[in-house]
Amino acid sequence: xxxxxxxxxxxxxxxxxxVLGMAETxxxxxxxxxxxxxxxxxxPLAGGGSELQYIGAKIMLDQYAKTGVxxxxxxxxxxxxxxxxxxxxxxxVRLIEQEKVDMLLGFYSSAQCVPVAARVEQLKKxxxxxxxxxxxxxxxxxxxxxxxxxxxxxxxxxxxxxFIAQNSKAKLGKEPxxxxxxxxxxxxxxxxxxxxxxxxGAKKAGFNIVLKEGYAATAxxxxxxxxxxxxxxxxxxxxxxxNPDITLFGRQAREQGLKFAAxxxxxxxYGVYEKLKEGLGGDVNYVFNTDPISIWLANQKSMDPKxxxxxxMVGEEFxxxxxxxxxxxxxxxxxxxxxxxxLTEVLPxxxxxxxxxxxxxxxxxxxxTDIPEGGTMLGFGVKFHGEGTRMAGQxxxxxxxxxxxxxxxxxxxxxxxxxxxxxxLPLPKGTTFSNQ
Numbered sequence: 001x002x003x004x005x006x007x008x009x010x011x012x013x014x015x016x017x018x019v020l021g022m023a024e025t026x027x028x029x030x031x032x033x034x035x036x037x038x039x040x041x042x043x044p045l046a047g048g049g050s051e052l053q054y055i056g057a058k059i060m061l062d063q064y065a066k067t068g069v070x071x072x073x074x075x076x077x078x079x080x081x082x083x084x085x086x087x088x089x090x091x092x093v094r095l096i097e098q099e100k101v102d103m104l105l106g107f108y109s110s111a112q113c114v115p116v117a118a119r120v121e122q123l124k125k126x127x128x129x130x131x132x133x134x135x136x137x138x139x140x141x142x143x144x145x146x147x148x149x150x151x152x153x154x155x156x157x158x159x160x161x162x163f164i165a166q167n168s169k170a171k172l173g174k175e176p177x178x179x180x181x182x183x184x185x186x187x188x189x190x191x192x193x194x195x196x197x198x199x200x201g202a203k204k205a206g207f208n209i210v211l212k213e214g215y216a217a218t219a220x221x222x223x224x225x226x227x228x229x230x231x232x233x234x235x236x237x238x239x240x241x242x243n244p245d246i247t248l249f250g251r252q253a254r255e256q257g258l259k260f261a262a263x264x265x266x267x268x269x270y271g272v273y274e275k276l277k278e279g280l281g282g283d284v285n286y287v288f289n290t291d292p293i294s295i296w297l298a299n300q301k302s303m304d305p306k307x308x309x310x311x312x313m314v315g316e317e318f319x320x321x322x323x324x325x326x327x328x329x330x331x332x333x334x335x336x337x338x339x340x341x342x343l344t345e346v347l348p349x350x351x352x353x354x355x356x357x358x359x360x361x362x363x364x365x366x367x368x369t370d371i372p373e374g375g376t377m378l379g380f381g382v383k384f385h386g387e388g389t390r391m392a393g394q395x396x397x398x399x400x401x402x403x404x405x406x407x408x409x410x411x412x413x414x415x416x417x418x419x420x421x422x423x424x425l426p427l428p429k430g431t432t433f434s435n436q
Contacts, residue, residue: 032073033347033357035061036095038106038116043083044218048242048269049331050083050108053131056335057106059317064343070351074343077101081112088112089119096125102357103128105339110134110153110190117146126362128346130338131331133267134189135196138393145359147366149338149382151398152391153190156266156290157197157238158204163288163402163414163423164236164264165205171425172235172261177206182234184225184249186241187214194240194266210234217245225249226256235426235435236262243269247279254283259435261426264288264402273327273405283432284405286424288413293401295333295377297412297420302374310340311377326408337377345369345382373397379418 037057040050061076068074077099081088088107095101103126107113113132120127121143129137129148133156138148168176183198185191191214202209210232215225222245229237237260241249246269269275270289277284296315300308314336318328346365347357353368354361371382381397402414404423413423427434 030073031071032075033069033103034075034077034099034101036079036092036099036101036104037061037076038079038081038088038091038095038104038112039108040083041080044244045081045083045109045242047244047272047275049267049272049329050081050131052272052329052331053106053108053335054078055318055321056314056332056337057130057339059314059321059332060336060339060343062317063313069343069347072347072351072357081107081109083109085109085112085115088116092116092120093123096120096123102126103359103362105342106130106335107132109188110137110193111188113137114189117141117143121145124359126359128338128342128366130335132190134193135391136189136193138391140390142387142392144387144392145363147363147384147393147395149341149376149395149398150334151292151380151400152394153193153266154197154200155398156400157194157199157240158201159197159400159414160238160264160266160288160290160402161198161201161205161207164262165201165207166414167423167425168205171423174235177208179207180210180233180235181207181238182211182229182232182236183209183213183238184211184229184241185214185239186217186245188217190268191217191240195238198238198240215245217242219245219248221252222249223252223256226252226258229253230256230258234260236260236264238264238266239270240266241269243272243275243279246270246276250280250283254432258433260433261435262286262288263433265290267291267400271330273329273408273410274325276405277326277408286404286406286427286431288402288404288423289330289410290400290402291330292334292337292378292380292398293412293418294328294330294403294410295337296328297330297403297410298377298379299374299418303377303379304375307377314377327405327410330403333377341369341371341376341382345371371397 039054079091110132133153185195350361350365
């Protein structure tokens with residue numbers, strides 16, 4: 001009898017241990033980070049670059065969904081902001097409160113980023129911005145949980161003005177004080193921020209600002225703006241817009257006979273070559289765009305050697321998703337690089353050093369990121385401004401470049417350290433908008 005009791009006890013104990021072991025195994029298997037991903041998959045911003053950003057982020061998230069990170073499963077939950085700020089806010093809250101995501105990643109439009117960042121900070125959740133550039137997202141906000149490896153909008157505006165200033169005399173034949181410039185922009189957070197950088201850069205260079213005007217990105221007619229530009233006679237037009245407003249502007253400028261020496265864009269719609277070509281045809285030739293460098297144009301010789309194979313993989317996966325594209329948009333690589341940065345730098349450190357994926361662990365891990373120039377696929381380094389600084393959460397080592405579209409190819413033309421060729425300035429005689 002005692003023997004039978006002992007046997008039963010042993011069997012029961014073994015079963016309990018087995019159940020406990022299964023529970024522990026299940027718990028270990030269930031370790032995961034749930035990432036809410038928000039881009040515009042419908043509405044005008046989708047074709048203006050947001051869908052390409054989504055593809056870039058998804059390529060990277062799909063790779064790490066297969067491997068996990070430091071024993072944690074990576075699970076992405078996608079949402080469509082529908083090109084509307086209110087939808088972006090609602091989706092962010094839904095992902096946090098209903099889907100129980102650990103953090104949010106993505107965001108294309110600055111008009112969405114500004115209110116969403118404030119709401120996410122209020123909810124004390126971690127937010128990793130891959131894309132939107134407005135300084136207003138972070139300026140004097142002192143957020144603890146919002147981080148942006150991307151360059152900020154004022155940097156875009158300053159960069160293009162510096163580019164033209166350095167080429168004014170040599171290529172345009174005018175001293176900067178004699179150069180007439182126009183600054184036009186969509187009137188959302190993104191356009192306003194870039195235009196401020198444009199204005200500051202123009203004043204620094206001593207340019208003659210002959211027109212500065214905003215417009216609604218959804219405006220059905222920009223002919224009045226074109227008329228003002230014709231009267232102002234700018235040598236260079238600096239434009240910040242999405243699409244279809246860029247196409248609308250280009251078509252109406254052509255119809256009304258607007259002339260200038262150069263058209264300089266600032267990311268967003270100017271970063272989607274296929275859409276520009278579709279809307280403007282051959283007139284897209286010699287247009288300039290400012291963006292973080294395309295990962296396919298970045299100088300791989302000065303890059304961390306582990307990155308070129310990743311760039312190759314992103315290109316191959318993008319070609320599967322969008323076969324036959326003439327120029328791989330910088331938008332794709334931008335989101336892929338900034339997502340990769342989180343998955344390979346911030347997330348592993350949070351897990352190993354700070355014990356998990358809660359907002360404070362992710363925040364501490366982000367603040368310790370210290371990557372030199374050449375350490376990302378976008379060429380720049382990463383170090384975030386800390387708490388108590390004006391731009392807390394902003395990558396202080398990021399920078400955009402100026403590229404030019406020439407014969408269905410894109411070339412970096414500024415700064416000189418990254419340039420692949422000399423800029424074609426002014427527009428060649430005989431082209432539609434040339435004032436030569």
